[in-house]
Amino acid sequence: MNRKDFLKMSALTAGGFVLPKSFLFGNPVDAMELLNEGMDVGMKKQLSDAALTAARAKGASYADVRIGRYLNQFVSTREKRVQGIANTESFGVGIRVIANGCWGFAASNNVTKENIAKTAERAVAVAKANSKIQANTVQLAPQKGYGEVAWKSPIEKNAFEVPVKDKVDLLMTVNSAAMAGGANFVNSAILAVNEQKYFASTDGSYIDQDVHRLFPTFTVTKIDKASGKFETRKSLSSPVGMGYEYLTPLPNTKVQGIVTRYKDRYDILEDVKNATADVDQKLKAKTVEPGKYDLVLDPSHLWLTIHESVAHPTELDRVLGYEANYAGTSFLTLDKWQSKNFKFGSDIVNIHADKLQKGSLGAVGYDDEGVKTKEWEIIKDGILVNYQAIRDQAHIIGLKESQGCCYAQTWADVQFQRMPNVSLVPGKAKLSVDDMIKNVEKGIYIIGDGSFSIDQQRYNFQFGGQTFYEIKNGKIAGMLKDVAYQANTREFWNSCVAIADESDYRLGGAFNDGKGQPAQSNAVSHGSSTTRFNGVNVINTARKI
Amino acid sequence: MAILNKEEAQALLKKVVAFSKADECEVSLTGSEGGNIRYARNAISTSGDISTLSLGVTSTYGKKSGTATINEFDDKSLEKVVRRSEELAQLAPENPEYMPLLGPATFKESITYVPATAAMTPESRADAVAKSINVAKEAKLEAAGYLENTTGFRAVANSKGLFAYNNDTDVIFTITTRNEAGTASGYAAKGYNDVTKLDTFTATKTAASKANGSLGAKAIEPGKYTVILEPVAAVYMLENMFRGLDARSADEGRSFMSKPGGGNRKGEKLMDDKVTIYSDPFNPELPAGTWNGEGFPLEKMNWIDKGVVKNLSYSQYWAKQKGVKPVPFPSNIIMEGGTATTEELIKSTERGILVSRLWYIRMVDPQTLLLTGLTRDGTFYIENGQIKYPVKNFRFNESPVIMLNNVEALGKPERTISVESYRSYLIPPMKIRDFTFTSLSDAV
Structure with a gap:
């Protein structure tokens, strides 16, 4: 996660919400402005051609142009007042070239024919300056041009068309429900994102994409005056690759159980009432006895463990050492993949990567270097079988083409390998969560994501959660607090003994998957069904200061 | 242009x-x-x-x-x-x-x-x-x-x-x-x-x-150790605490600066006598902006003085609510130290761990500022004033507030950057007792 602008962010994140970088980068604009069409596709093509021609004229052997308009709307409230309404727009161009066998990149917010050509020339100058000290040349996997094509998120209701007043009213109703339930504080927010991306390359692709994302969220806080202790509970919503329809509840998308959880659609008013009641229980909960427990992890929690312990270590740039100075490397070295028998997890563990799942944050038609998106296996029956690779890496793992997972957070950032959605395939046999819990003698059932930390090679991790329920002899025995589990990635995934079936499959995700220097944020989803892991080390996190 | x-x-x-x-x-x-x-x-x-x-x-x-x-x-x-x-x-x-x-x-x-x-x-x-x-x-x-x-x-x-x-x-x-x-x-x-x-x-x-010094790291048992944190490691722990120097969240009862029963801990001694933290935009080693977003001039300001909380930041609004003068959030942070080099801190250590860098620090409990994270890129066992051998990396669970109560010695401050925010700070190397390592990591 990127914290470069933390002082700037601290003003915007009083409620603990982390914003995508583009929120900070963009310029505030009028809400109506966000509905403007932006630059016409024909003009984008003309400008792109001008950039490609200028790059070629200066000696580039390859060039791509991304003309991007990034719109964000962030409505945040606390208790009875609106904290901020930010409408931001960021428009500009990023040009990437290969010259003398070396990458170069330049970006500008001045998108005119004259300046775009100059920007292309700057990119070539950067490549040439670098090539003087470069031994190896870039090797790009071949990519056919698609001609003029387009893709759009399959949304039902554009969040930017919903009046700000409606969003404020909804959040105020959420806050009132929390306060009526005895909350001392409540923060709530709706974040809407629209990436309008135009990509053109010397391969002959002209790709116009319109990508939508939404994240409604809240945090309820209660303080126990006598002890001075406080507890919070976050919403069980997920950021999604959807329009405003996500906020229209549908009864058949609710998952009933100890607390209602949500698939595809979200009932924010129901969840805030549940959260307010959960905080009372958290304040009264028993502190956990440290030791080994069998963990039953809800998808609203497990997505983050998948993100950190599976999705990151299978990023090929990390494996190769390109992230050694920042995000880190990976324990999943090439020899383990080459052996074809590296047991990452137990036999029931199957992990897929994709940029296709409907409603996911990663879903697009084409990645940011003009490759059509797809789905592939990463872990098959517990064995490491593949990584995540883009055009200049494909040859390293013997691929003839890119896997289509290249991304840049805005026009001003260079595109590079970013994780697609990485998800745990549901169990094949019919298994409900209740049936899974019935077999657990001493365990903890965890819902929602909390604190997270993992080492730079992705071996040792520690995770918290939102709510923790003790399981005793197959039954839920009340709430616990001060819980965090620590494990080694491979031991953890090899202790996976049960995965609920497809009917429980849900997506979680984040807007702020961080990697790269300068740091960039990527939006990504991770799907799973409720899963059981045996004998995991749980620590108690209570301290006194 | x-x-x-x-x-x-x-x-x-x-x-x-x-x-x-x-x-x-x-x-x-x-x-x-x-x-x-x-x-x-x-x-x-x-x-x-x-x-x-x-x-x-x-x-x-x-x-x-x-x-x-x-x-x-x-x-x-x-x-x-x-x-x-x-x-x-x-x-x-x-x-x-x-x-x-x-x-x-x-x-x-x-x-x-x-x-x-x-x-x-x-x-x-x-x-x-x-x-x-x-x-x-x-x-x-x-x-x-x-x-x-x-x-x-x-x-x-x-x-x-x-x-x-x-x-x-x-x-x-x-x-x-x-x-x-x-x-x-x-x-x-x-x-x-x-x-x-x-x-x-x-x-x-x-x-x-x-x-080259980290090659052949040995595994030693996690537990409580005296540690020497090099400035780049120390600042990453403390940055999480600097963000909490805010009166409003403390007064609202949801910060480590909150006082049980209400109010904030301004005036209380929260840390060891050796801890003094201030801001000064005119420090030649760490110059910073001289005004904030609200249009207030920024001057030298004490935050922690000999372990006592001297100031918390007050926005204009919160200051008015509380009937006090606004205190702008600082544009830089400087922590005082001594004159010892990191090498001299090592020499004075009977048994301990030298930590070159910390990694992936995240908040576990905002109430106690309990943080978790790991050591990285050079962790060494010290015995009788000398580095004996490299050790495998650890995960820690520790609060910077507890850590600044357990200060044995501070070295000479130097300009260093936080490895996550890339902001610069002036921070001394620190010798801290009873720093809590909770597990081992295989990561190199």
């Missing part, structure tokens, strides 16, 4: 404010130019060159505000952006916490701009990186590093006559060196306003020596 000088910025902002018809109007202008170069496996991977300039106008009627921005600067566009912000303000909900704009004030010139840094080019960046790669190659290691320079300015003017301008330059350099087998790793990080102070050769030498 994305960088305007003070006179150019003032003339432009004055013109924009003159278009205003609202009760209050504030205009801000920001611009930046810069470049970066990234390398790994002893070769350049990505690099770039980026410039931006934009103008924002906030108009207010009563307690209703609207903001609009533009990146075109002809008179017609400038008037249009003012009108648009006024229309938005008329449509906005009232902000009960709106505070009137501040009038003119005298802001001292900052000392944050260095022409040599502003003059950096793709060639000078590549040269600095070539020096680093050569060191790694000679040491038979693989270098992965990053160099970035930024030149920026920001200016604000309002309808009450306030005008403030600041320009700055910044260069940061981080380097990781690893052996080919992936069994050794070392790191160094440097940040300056003045690029002439940056020595990529020496920094890479430091990282290479850490890497």
